[in-house]
Amino acid sequence: MLRREGWRDNHKRIYRLYSEQGLSLRLKLPRRNKSAQRRQPQPQGLYPNHVWGMDFVSDALFDGRRLRLLTVIDLYTRECLGICVGQNLRSTEVAEMLNSIALRRPLPQLLKTDNGSEFAGKMLDRWVYERGIRIDFSRPGTPTDNATVESFSGRLRQECLNENWFMSLEDARCKIEAWRIHYKLFAVIRFDSP
DSSP states (O other): OTTTTTOOOOHHHHHHHHHHTTOOOOOOOOOOOSOSSOOOOOOOOSSTTSEEEEEEEEEEOTTSOEEEEEEEEETTTOOEEEEEEESSOOHHHHHHHHHHHHTTSOOOSEEEEOSOHHHHSHHHHHHHHHTTOEEEEOOTTOGGGGHHHHHHHHHHIIIIITTOOOOSHHHHHHHHHHHHHHHHHHHHTTTOOO
């Protein structure tokens, strides 16, 4: 405002004028750089089916349509328990995927996920509560909290998604399932070369 009227100003002059008039400026409080709580150790799997990790991976079909993959991993064995392929995956599809895995093996005590809307929804929350499973959300913007699943997602992208051209949703399901079976066989020998 002073500049428009032709006055030269700087922050020291403004401060002096405010002080002479008995005015005060609102001071901004400095941001805390430390977290309010100490970091707790992240739970890892102590035995098979103790902790499962879940994450979404996105890709596209040949015509540009969106493709979403839900991956579920046992964090102890690092085995891929399932990959659900679809275009719009919601909480209901996540619960259906977990139900289909539960037919083959026992449910975990803990699920580790990021803060995606599919994982934070009421549907999955009710599903987890009814089965007595705890859910552990990673801190926002911290993919290292779910590092095993993120590592698997990177391997899936590098070895399968970047190597294949998906013509349809069914084609994507077939190729991704074939890769999952190959990955499972490779995981049995603890990723040693044959």
